[in-house]
Amino acid sequence: MTTVYDVTTWTVPGNPGATPYADIGLTINSIIADVKSQQTSQASKPGAVIYIPPGDYSLKTRVNVDISFLTIRGSGHGFTSLSIRYNAGNTSGWHEVNPGGSRIRVEKTDGNGDAFRVFRTGDPRLSSIIFENFCLDGVSFGSNQNSYLNGKTGIRFDSANDACRVEGVGMVYLEHGLVVKDTDALSVSGNFLAECGSCIELTGSGQASKVTDNLIGAGFVGFSIFAEGHMGLLVTGNNVFPRGRSSVHFKNSTRSAITANRFHAFYPGMVNFEGSCTENLVASNHFLRQMEPFDPLKPYNNGLDDLFGLVHVAGNSNTVTGNHFSYDVPAGSVNPPSQPPTMVLVASGNNNFIATNNTVASVPVRTVVLDAATAGTKVLDCGTSAEFQAHGSPHSFRATP
Numbered sequence: 001m002t003t004v005y006d007v008t009t010w011t012v013p014g015n016p017g018a019t020p021y022a023d024i025g026l027t028i029n030s031i032i033a034d035v036k037s038q039q040t041s042q043a044s045k046p047g048a049v050i051y052i053p054p055g056d057y058s059l060k061t062r063v064n065v066d067i068s069f070l071t072i073r074g075s076g077h078g079f080t081s082l083s084i085r086y087n088a089g090n091t092s093g094w095h096e097v098n099p100g101g102s103r104i105r106v107e108k109t110d111g112n113g114d115a116f117r118v119f120r121t122g123d124p125r126l127s128s129i130i131f132e133n134f135c136l137d138g139v140s141f142g143s144n145q146n147s148y149l150n151g152k153t154g155i156r157f158d159s160a161n162d163a164c165r166v167e168g169v170g171m172v173y174l175e176h177g178l179v180v181k182d183t184d185a186l187s188v189s190g191n192f193l194a195e196c197g198s199c200i201e202l203t204g205s206g207q208a209s210k211v212t213d214n215l216i217g218a219g220f221v222g223f224s225i226f227a228e229g230h231m232g233l234l235v236t237g238n239n240v241f242p243r244g245r246s247s248v249h250f251k252n253s254t255r256s257a258i259t260a261n262r263f264h265a266f267y268p269g270m271v272n273f274e275g276s277c278t279e280n281l282v283a284s285n286h287f288l289r290q291m292e293p294f295d296p297l298k299p300y301n302n303g304l305d306d307l308f309g310l311v312h313v314a315g316n317s318n319t320v321t322g323n324h325f326s327y328d329v330p331a332g333s334v335n336p337p338s339q340p341p342t343m344v345l346v347a348s349g350n351n352n353f354i355a356t357n358n359t360v361a362s363v364p365v366r367t368v369v370l371d372a373a374t375a376g377t378k379v380l381d382c383g384t385s386a387e388f389q390a391h392g393s394p395h396s397f398r399a400t401p
Contacts, residue, residue: 001039002038002048003035003046003048004049005031005034005049006053007027007053007057008053010027010030010031012027013030021056022058023058023059023061024057024104025059025060025061025062025115026060028063029064031050032050032067036067039067045067045069046069047067047068047069047070048070048071049071049072050070050073052074052102054078054101054102054103055102056098056103057102057103059104059106060110061110062110062112063117065129066120066126068126068128068129069127071132072116072131072134073130073132074102075102076101077133077192078134078135078170079135079194080098080099081195082098082099082140082195083145083173083195085097086140086145087294099137101135102134103134103137106139107139108152114153114156115136116154116155116156117156118157118159118161118164119157125161126157126159126160126164127162127163129165130165130167131166131167132168132169133168133169134169134170135169135171137173138150138152138172138173138174138175139173146296146297148175148195148196148219148222149175149221151175152173152174152176153174154169154174154196155169155178156176156179156180156181157179159181159182162183162184162185163184163185164187165189166187166189166191167190169192171192171193171199172194174196176197177198178191178193179203181204182204183202183206184207185207185208185209186206186210187209187210187212188209188210189211189212191216192214193215194216195219196218197218197221197222198219198224198244199216199217200224203228204228204229206229206231206233207231209232210234211225211227211233212235212237214239215239216238217241217243218243219243220245220302222245223244223245223246224240224244224247225240225247226246227249227251228251229252229253230250230253230254230256231255231256232255233256233257234256234257235248235257235258236258239261239262240263240264242264242265242292243265243266243267243292243300244265246270246271246272247261247271248270248271250277250280251274253277254277254278255278255280256280256281257281257283258280258281258283259281259284260284260285261285261286262285263287264288265287265289265290266289266292266301267302267304268302268306268307268308268309268342269302269310269312270289270311271285271311271312272312273313275315276314276315277313277318278315278318278349279316280315280318281318281321283320283323285323285324286323286326287310287311288328289329290329291333305336306339306341306342307336307341309344309347309369310325310342310343310344311323312345313346313352313354315349316349316352317353318352318353319354320344320353320357321356322355323357323358324358325357325358325359325360325361325367326359326361327341327343327365328361330362331362331363340364340365342366342369343357343367343368344367344368344369344382345369346369346371346374347373347374348373350374350377351377351378352374352376354368354377354379355378356380356381359382359387365387366387366388369391370389370390370391372391372392373393374393375393375394375395377393378395379395379396380398381399381400381401383400384399384400385397385399
């Protein structure tokens with residue numbers, strides 16, 4: 001039984017002239033078919049490893065992963081900035097202009113937007129699928145290289161899954177990097193995902209998963225880290241840089257933690273709770289808010305003003321504590337003009353706890369604002385009484401000594 005494959009030495013049955021350099025999708029689908037033909041016993045399906053050596057590969061055919069225990073592994077995430085290249089003008093003197101490592105160019109010539117689709121019907125759900133240490137390059141955003149739009153997705157988990165991992169992968173110039181639906185015990189760690197419309201989107205529902213130790217930077221059209229319907233999600237140790245419309249966006253998520261991250265953004269709404277988000281912890285993060293310095297992208301933003309809050313809380317019994325906020329925006333760039341920007345806005349919900357957050361700002365700010373749809377909020381040691389604002393809701397407040 002063969003369990004370790006190399007895409008560069010595999011011969012596609014019936015198509016001996018096919019190479020992974022011309023269409024690695026065709027090659028990998030053929031290898032998966034071989035694994036399925038060899039591993040027919042319900043009691044023994046160990047899976048396989050598919051190795052992608054360093055090189056430039058074109059993906060014209062979507063890879064369909066429908067077996068558990070499959071590892072697709074390369075040797076190098078190969079990220080390099082395409083945004084800098086496309087906005088630089090003459091690059092004839094550069095040492096290199098494209099990503100490297102085990103680089104897969106996502107061509108989308110078969111009518112499918114996904115480079116890899118993980119999907120299976122029936123029971124049990126797919127388990128222990130690993131994507132590791134290769135590069136997915138979306139190549140171009142077309143006539144407007146700053147649009148973040150090309151209809152391409154790097155990896156899409158499209159059915160329920162368990163114990164899957166995406167680690168050490170580089171993604172660049174994809175409209176959607178990683179999309180994972182209905183996941184349990186997912187690990188997204190050590191990746192470099194940047195210059196994509198959205199980088200990580202956890203949709204549907206999920207539990208006991210983690211997004212840790214990644215370098216992430218989405219476009220103004222999408223999310224850096226998005227999680228919907230998740231419980232027990234750990235978002236820790238990430239360095240999230242501009243210019244996603246948020247750094248972390250929770251929708252109807254509960255009992256999850258956003259801790260020890262470094263967030264840098266050009267827009268408000270860096271951590272944004274949507275819907276009913278309950279019993280979540282936002283702690284020990286560093287927030288830096290500045291203005292867009294790059295001329296080609298100065299016209300764009302996420303549509304939110306500075307009253308929305310760097311942290312926007314909606315839901316009950318959340319804790320926001322021990323965070324550092326650096327607000328470094330010129331007074332003339334604050335929107336709306338002449339209004340103090342908000343660091344933490346509790347927009348709705350009961351019994352939220354906001355404590356011991358520190359703010360360093362270039363302009364006068366509101367460190368915490370409570371909207372009228374809140375009740376029972378405790379605000380402790382987050383600024384002076386002049387930096388706190390409550391719109392008639394019952395609350396407890398203690399100013400920083």
